[in-house]
Amino acid sequence: MNAASFYAKAPKHLVAVDCIIFGFDEGRLKLLIMQRKVAPMAGEWSLVGGFVQEAESTDEAAARVLEHTTGLDDIYMNQLHCYGNVGRDTGARVISVAYYALIRIKNHDKPLAREHGAHWLELHEIPELIFDHAKMIEDALAALRNNAQFHPIGFELLPEKFTLSQLRSLYEEIYQKTLDKRNFRKKILSLDVMEKLEEKDKTSSKKGAHLYRFDPEKYEALRRKGLVFEI
Amino acid sequence: MNAASFYAKAPKHLVAVDCIIFGFDEGRLKLLIMQRKVAPMAGEWSLVGGFVQEAESTDEAAARVLEHTTGLDDIYMNQLHCYGNVGRDTGARVISVAYYALIRIKNHDKPLAREHGAHWLELHEIPELIFDHAKMIEDALAALRNNAQFHPIGFELLPEKFTLSQLRSLYEEIYQKTLDKRNFRKKILSLDVMEKLEEKDKTSSKKGAHLYRFDPEKYEALRRKGLVFEI
DNA sequence: ACAAAAGTGTTCGACGTACACCCATGG
DNA sequence: CCATGGGTGTACGTCGAACACTTTTGT
Structure with missing residues (x-):
């Protein structure tokens, strides 16, 4: 042919x-x-x-x-x-x-x-x-x-600046189960892929929650160390 | 339209x-x-x-x-x-x-x-x-x-009856890294998804190695228990 | 008897999980 | 002053990782 x-x-x-x-x-x-x-x-x-x-x-x-x-x-x-x-x-x-x-x-x-x-x-x-x-x-x-x-794709669904509570509730929604607040903070902060901002978000509490921003460079650094992002 | x-x-x-x-x-x-x-x-x-x-x-x-x-x-x-x-x-x-x-x-x-x-x-x-x-x-x-x-897909690549050494070398080949013999046996046997046969395979050793067969029903039982097959 | 692969247990550290109280502030 | 969500630390158990010697038998 x-x-x-x-x-x-x-x-x-x-x-x-x-x-x-x-x-x-x-x-x-x-x-x-x-x-x-x-x-x-x-x-x-x-x-x-x-x-x-x-x-x-x-x-x-x-x-x-x-x-x-x-x-x-x-x-x-x-x-x-x-x-x-x-x-x-x-x-x-x-x-x-x-x-x-x-x-x-x-x-x-x-x-x-x-x-x-x-x-x-x-x-x-x-x-x-x-x-x-x-x-x-x-x-x-x-x-x-x-x-x-x-993979750090959850951040694509959140505003650029977000609180840890928002991030946690996003994962709770994705997995349809509640996540322990302390364990979640420990885990996500230990990955060191977000920048902590000075600003606080006061829309959902009197005290105000710190805003964070996903940092692709930090994520790259994590990858280079051979570590895996895991929630 | x-x-x-x-x-x-x-x-x-x-x-x-x-x-x-x-x-x-x-x-x-x-x-x-x-x-x-x-x-x-x-x-x-x-x-x-x-x-x-x-x-x-x-x-x-x-x-x-x-x-x-x-x-x-x-x-x-x-x-x-x-x-x-x-x-x-x-x-x-x-x-x-x-x-x-x-x-x-x-x-x-x-x-x-x-x-x-x-x-x-x-x-x-x-x-x-x-x-x-x-x-x-x-x-x-x-x-x-x-x-x-x-997922237990490695078995698709092996003969119906296989030895644990064959199974391990398959996974070593897939992941391109050597796996500890004892840990591998412990892990795969603990999952209890294979049937141990009486027959031995003597083609690759004088002593002979037991043959095993993947058992889909045992795998289903594992799934029902909510456990995950993981190597 | 020896070579060659089969088979077997234990120890240690890391990490996931469970869990309860104080803090800061606006109303 | 109090209600509301923000933020923090520890103890325990599980599981993965490292590691070496004995067994069997054909040649």
Whole structure:
């Protein structure tokens, strides 16, 4: 077989990206979910997605879709899985590459999201979703939990400056279990990957809690020592 | 937009699967690599792959390609990652979903593999590969290491009956470090996921080593107790 | 008898876990 | 002055890591 017929003989497929977009607000982990605009399943709840174009990589397609919906262009994003079952999309055979993204809810363009019919919902509020999107969310949660345990990705969900209580409640939300306050502080501070700021946050206590900021250089130093970030 | 044009307007892509096939033989981790038959890059070294057809899922495509090359139809297989860069295949725009597979080298159809120009090579023998296949192997090794630490997948690479020495040398090969014989035995035996057989293997010692067999039911019992397999 | 791999226990340090009280301050 | 969340230290048990000698048997 020559090269031309090798490629020409192969079938072509619609390829989509779907994004599981995590946020953290009011102490709760949330997902950005939208109402689908086209048939079939128009009006049903769906993840944010789009088709991969000729001139873009799948990663770029996911970044484009994310920016289109949130207005943010520097989102932490990881490929989750490629969902390739034949009948998964009831409108056509579509192979979908799912990405999960972590965003700081405060930073995103709320009106833009609203324009697209997108809503932030807590995990237990998620309605029935089209196609295999519920499975995607389930897989994304598992991936988030695995990933958050050994990589400093939790910080992507918090404001740049945050208190230890906020950080702890984020991990409590991710793992769905309460963490001991003293042990958590000991652990995270011993890793020495955050800068302690002079500022205090007084919004949630009279005394005020110190603000911290994740320091990528400190994290790099930790890696260089051969140590592993672990919560 | 109506449904017809929503799907019709989207571009279609060639979608391939590429398989990183691991085996374990003579105490070494090996990969099944083949020489490409078509242009461009004909004659160059490549992973085993093929195009996803209309009527099959990506998983099915990978299983088909694996059976086609090895003659085996019950191979342990995991999706690795979807590689979607625009220029990754120099012959055409091809989106590739990579899978890694673990097989018992002894069981596969050697002549069939040879017919396809496939060869088992040790990790340090792998020549330069086409496209992004070297990156795929690198990623697959990382995934194998991660996965082998918490899931009993090492057994997929060994014969049904194996000695503790074989098992240990497999893990030493995967992690590329020597493991203490006593600690390894203590750890793996404490998990109680293997059946100790009466038979002994005398091929590698005068004294003979007991053979063991992985027992999926014992592993399930471990899981039910909420414990985690960890090496 | 000897070579070659199989098999076996103990000690030590590190780390995870459990747990309760004082501090600072705004209202 | 008191309610609220912030901040702190210790004791115990578990588990991973290091480490060396005896057993068996084919040649």
